Amino acid sequence: MPDGPTAPAERAVERFLAAVHDRDADAAGACFAPGARYRNVPHEPVVGPEGVAALLRPVLARSEAVHWEVVTAAYAPGRAWLERVDRFRVDGVEHAVACNAVVEIDPGTGLITEFRDYLDLGEWRTRTAGVFA
Numbered sequence: 001m002p003d004g005p006t007a008p009a010e011r012a013v014e015r016f017l018a019a020v021h022d023r024d025a026d027a028a029g030a031c032f033a034p035g036a037r038y039r040n041v042p043h044e045p046v047v048g049p050e051g052v053a054a055l056l057r058p059v060l061a062r063s064e065a066v067h068w069e070v071v072t073a074a075y076a077p078g079r080a081w082l083e084r085v086d087r088f089r090v091d092g093v094e095h096a097v098a099c100n101a102v103v104e105i106d107p108g109t110g111l112i113t114e115f116r117d118y119l120d121l122g123e124w125r126t127r128t129a130g131v132f133a
Contacts, residue, residue, distance in 0.1 A: 005077045006075035006077055008105055008106075009075045009076070009077065009078060009107070010075055010080070012031060012103070012105045012110050012111065012112055013073070013075075013080050013082065013103060013105075015031050015110075016028055016031040016103075016115075017070070019031060020066055021067055021068070023061070023063060023065075024060070025052075025053040025056045025057035025060050025061070026053050028052060028053065028056050029048075029049035029050060029051075029052040029056070030049055031049075031111065032049045032052050032111060032112045032113075032115070033106055033109060033111035033112065034048055034049070035048060035113075036048060036049070036052070036111065036112055036113045036114060036115070037115070038051065038052045038055060038112075038115040039114075039116050039117065040055075040117045040119070041116060041117060041119075042121065052115075058132065059088065062090055062131070062132060063088045063089060063090050064090060064091075064092070066086075066087065066088055067086075068084050068085075068086045068087070068099075069084060069085045070082055070084055071083045077107060078104060078105050078106070078107050079102070079103065079104055079105065080101075080102075080103040080105070081101070081102055081103075082100065082101040082103065083098075083099075083100050084101065085097070085099070086098075086099050086119075088128070088132075090131045090132075091131075095128045095129075095131060097119055097124050097128070098119065099117055099118065099119040100117070100118045100119070101115060101116060101117045101118070102114075102116045102118075103115050
C-alpha cells in the first residue's frame with residue numbers, strides 16, 4: 001500500500017478502480033463523499049454516492065468486463081491526475097476510449113469529493129457505436 005502524503009489519494013483511486021473493474025456500481029459510489037460531484041465533461045455532474053452509482057450502473061451492468069487502464073498517474077496530497085484507456089467488453093467486443101481524469105480526495109476520510117472525466121465525446125460515440133444507448 002502507498003505511504004506518505006499522497007497515500008490517501010492513491011488508495012482512493014485504487015479502491016474506486018477496483019469497484020469499476022468488479023462492475024460494482026454501489027461499491028464505486030461508496031468511494032465518494034456525501035455531496036461529492038462526478039462529472040463526465042461536458043455533461044452535468046451527478047452528486048453523491050447514489051448519483052455516482054446511478055451513473056455507472058447501466059454501463060457496468062451492460063458490460064461483460066470493464067478495465068480502466070491507467071497509462072499515466074500523478075498524485076499530490078488530496079489530488080490525482082489519471083490518463084486512462086477505458087475498456088468495456090460488450091457482446092464479446094471491446095470498446096476502448098482515451099480519457100483523462102482529475103480526482104480530488106478528502107485526505108481525512110479518504111473519500112473522493114470531486115471527479116472530473118475529460119474525453120472526446122465524438123470518439124466515445126464512434127467507438128461505442130450506440131452500445132450504451
